[in-house]
Amino acid sequence: MDVIARSRSRLSISMRLVNLILLSRKNNPKYNTNSLCTWSQCRQILRNNQRVTNNQVRYNINKTPYASDINLWDPKKETPPHEGTFLEEVIDGFDILKKNIPVYKQEIIDKFKCDIDIHYEHGDYEYFEQFSIPGRVDKWVVSSDSDTGNGKSTAKLIHSGRNTALFKGHIDKTPVQDGVTERAGFCSIRSPIKTKSFERPISHDWSRYTHICLNVRGDGRNYMLLMHMERYFDINALDMYGYPLYTRGGPYWQFVKIPLSHFLLTFKGRAQTKQWPMNLAKVKSLCIGAGDFGGNFELEIDYIALLRDDTADHSLDFKYELYRKEPSDL
C-alpha cells in the first residue's frame, strides 16, 4: 500500500511539474508536441488559430503558416477558386461541350479506323516540343521552391526572340527559417500534360523510341531531365526518372542525345536503390530542373525530340543492374 501511495504521489508530482511548465507560457497555448521533433520545431496554435513553430515565436520571424514537405489535406485549400458566378460557369460548361464534342467524335472515328503505324524503323523521330511554334512556351509550367514557401528561388520561361525558349532565373540556396526546411534552391519547367477531349489526361507513349534529343544552349551548369510517370495513387505519384543534362556553355548550340534506358528511377528527386526500367508508355510529363548550384542561370532550348536509334549501344536495354537487395546486404 505504501509503495502504491508513493508511486501515486510521484506521478502527481510529475504531473504538477508538467502543468507548471505548460502554464508558464504567457499565451497558454495548446502544444502540438511530436516526439520526433525538437522543441524549436514544435508548433503552437495561437489565439487566431494560426499555427507557428516555437522557433518563429522565439525569433519573431514572419508568422506565416509553416511550410513543410508534409502537406496535410486541408479542405479549405482544396476548393477550386471560382472565377465567375454559377450562371457563368454553366455557360462556360456549354462552351466546353461545344468545343470538345467534335474532338470526341474524331477520337471515336480514329479508334475505329485503327490507322496506327506499328512498323518501327531505325531513324524514326518525333518532335516532343518545338518552341519555334507560337504559343508553345506559354503552355509550359514554371515552378520554384518559393511557390510552396520552401525557398527564395525565382525562375521564368520566356521567348528568347530567336524562336527558342529561355529558361532563366536565380537559385537561392538559403533555406527558409521555419525550423523544418533544411535545404533549398530548386527551379523547374514542366511540359503540359497531354489531354484528349474534355481535358481527360493521358500519357505519352514513347515505347517506339530509344533516345531523347535536345537542342540546347546552356551556361555550363548541369540541369536535370526528369520524367514524371503516370501513377494513380499519391504514394508513388512523385516517381520520376531522371538523368543529368550537362551543358557546355558558350555561344554554340549543343545537341544532346540521351538513351531512354539510362534514366534512373527517383522518388522526389532521390535515386532509389531498387531500380526498374521505365514504362515508356506511361510518361506523364517532362521536367527540366535546375538546382544544386546557387546564382543566376540560363538555359535556351530550341526543341526536344524523340528518336529511335537501333544502332546505339544498350538502346533497348536498361542500363542499371536489377538485383534484389537482401536485408543482410544493408
Added chain:
Amino acid sequence: MIFFAFRSYTTFLFLFLTVFGVFLALEGESMFSVWMGMEVSFLGVLFLISGETEEEVESTMKYFIIQVISSHLFLLSILSIAGGWWVLESPYFMVVSLLIKLGVFPFHFWVPSVISQMSYFSLILISVVQKMIPIWVFSNLSLEGSLLWLVEIALILSAFVGAVGGLGVLHFRTILSYSSISHTCFMVVVSFYSFKAFIVYLAVYFFLNLGLVSSLWSMKIYTVSDLQKVSNISSESVTQAISFYGLSLAGMPPFTGFFLKFFFLVLSWNEFPLMCVFFLMFSIISLYYYFFIFSALSVFSLFGGMSFRSKPFYWSWTFTISVVFNILPGFMLFMAVGIV
C-alpha cells in the same frame, strides 16, 4: 514472374489459399461460406499478384479497392436477405456486386487499367481463377423479370466494350484485358445453362490463355515494339506458333477457340437468341484485334515487314504446345460432342 511465383514456399501457400477459397465457396452450404471462400481466394490472389514493380503494386491496390467494395456489397446483400430487410433491393445489390467483381459493364473500367500493368501470371489469376466464384453464384441465382433484363443489357454492352476497347491498342496485356471482358460475358451466359458447361468453357479458355501468356512471357513480348527484339530465325518460328492463339481466341475454325463460340451458341440460342446475335456481331468486331495479334506475331516479327521467303522450320516446345492447345483439342472436343 512465373519463375518468381514458384521460388518460395509462401507462393505455394497463397496458391493453396486461392484454390482452397474456390473450393470452400463451391462446396459450402450457405451464402456465408461463399462469401468466405471469395475472401480467402481473394487474399491468396492478392499476395500473388503484388509483384516487384511500382506498376504491379499500383494494380494490386486498385484491384484490392474494387474487390473490397464489391465484397462489402455482396455481404450486405447476404445479410439483408438473411435479416429480411430490403427484400426488393437485396437481389440487385448481389447482382451489382457480382458485376463489379467480374468487370462487366458499367463496372468494367478497372479491368484494363489493372490488367495492363500486371505480370502475365497475375493476368491468368485475375481473368480465369477469380471468375469462378462470382459466376458460380450467377449460375445459382434464378434471375427473372427486370433483374434478368438488367443483366442481359449489362452483358450486351459489356461485350460491345470488350470488342471495341481492344481496337487500336498496341499492348498485348491491354488487348487480353478486353478479351477477358468479352469472354466473361460468354461465360456468364453459359453459366445460366449449367455450371458444368461453364467449367468446360473456362477450362478451354484457361488453357488457351495459359499457352498464350506463357509463350509471350518466355519471349518477353509485352508490346508490338518488343517484336523488334525477335532477331533470329528460331524466335521467328516461335512467334509464328504463338500467333495461332490469336486466331483461336477469335473463334476461327478449325482452332480450339471456335469450339467456345459454337458451344455458347448451342447452349444459349434457345434461351437468349437476341443476346447470341449481339455477341456474335461483337465478336466479329473483336476479330480485328485478335487478327492483329496474329499478324503482328506471325508477319511483322520478321524485320523488314512482310516476307514470303520460305524459311527452314525450327522445332520448339512453344510450337508443340501451341499446336497441342490450338488445333488438337478443337478436333477432340468436336468429336466428343459428336459433330466430327
